Amino acid sequence: MTPKQEMICRQLVLRAVVWDAEDLDKNERKKLEEEIQAFRIRRIQVKRRQNAAQQPHSVYNGIQKALREAGISEKAALLVTEDAALAQYVYDCGNKKDSDGNSGRRKNAGMGVVFYERSGSRAAAAADMVVLGFEEIGVQFLDRVQKRRNRLPWIILYTKRTYVREITVQDLDALYALYEEEGITDYTEPLFEREKEELYTESYIDHRYYYYGYGMWVVCDTKTGALIGRAGIEHREVEGEVCMELGYVIGTAYQRQGYATEVCASIVAYAKEELEIEQLHCFIHPNNKGSLRVAQKLGFTQCQGKEHRQGELWHFSMEL
Secondary structure, three states, X not given: OOHHHHHHHHHOXXXXXXXXOXXXXXXXXXXXXXXXXXXXXXXXXXXXXXXXXXXXXXXXXXXXXXXXXXXXXXXXXXXXXXXXXXXXXXXXXXXOOOOOOOOXXXXXXXXXXXXXXXXXXXXXXXXXXXXXXXXOOOHHHHHHHHHHHOOOOOEEEEOOOEEEEOOOHHHHHHHHHHHOOOOHHHOOOOXXXXXXXXXXXHHHHHHHHHHHOOXXXXXXXXXXXXXXXXXXXXXXXXXXXXXXXXXXXXXXXXXXXXXXXXHHHHHHHHHHHOOOOOXXXXXXXXXXXXXXXXXHHHOOEEOXXXXXXXXXXXXXXXXX
């Protein structure tokens, strides 16, 4: 494996791809199948239905049996299918009503579903992801679909000394400790009281990450796994327009050691290359000398004119 592949491999929860898209051109799925083999992910082929009337539940039972025989949990398996009825059935199995009668994604929803909508088919199916082809799709994409299905955090990127990942409710103890450190809330809004912060975090995971694929993440030390800060991309409305804002906070024990610049430089690159963002903004208090230095190192320039200020904050921007 290449170093990048090894890094991705450490992140994977996906152990099996259940394949049910026989009509796909072999050349189109060649790269994906090569990755599946390289990452040692089990490929389970759904047997061709002997008759068109075979019910989705019987096909699903066969998939479950194959997974059990392979010793793989449904939480580590992803179905790729062009059968709208099967996609709907498997997806619904992970969205059953809870004990209070409320429908919605469960914390451990099981097998994810990618529905392959063939060109011109106009088929409609419930799924975690609908795709029109597989030329640009790799194992990391499929793994992220499975993680989203089971509400597991994505690791967004690695830097030399850290990794950046999505937040979880389990991070709150470490975040409260971080925000209690001297000077942390001088220029950063404090957290809510615990119950409200937990509800906010749950909603943030289900909506911000789910619909946008980005937001504020947590920064962890690669060697110890300790949470050392937060960083990411948020929305801020400025004069009726939504700006993409880069924000961060680093724990006091890690300040003045280049961590903020290291992490934010990688996020800037991620914003450009992966999210295709064209312009980033920062809003910094003039007394926050550390953040001003970081913004300058990253290449942000201060916007001129009174209209470019946000209250006491100075407005900086950078074209990507």
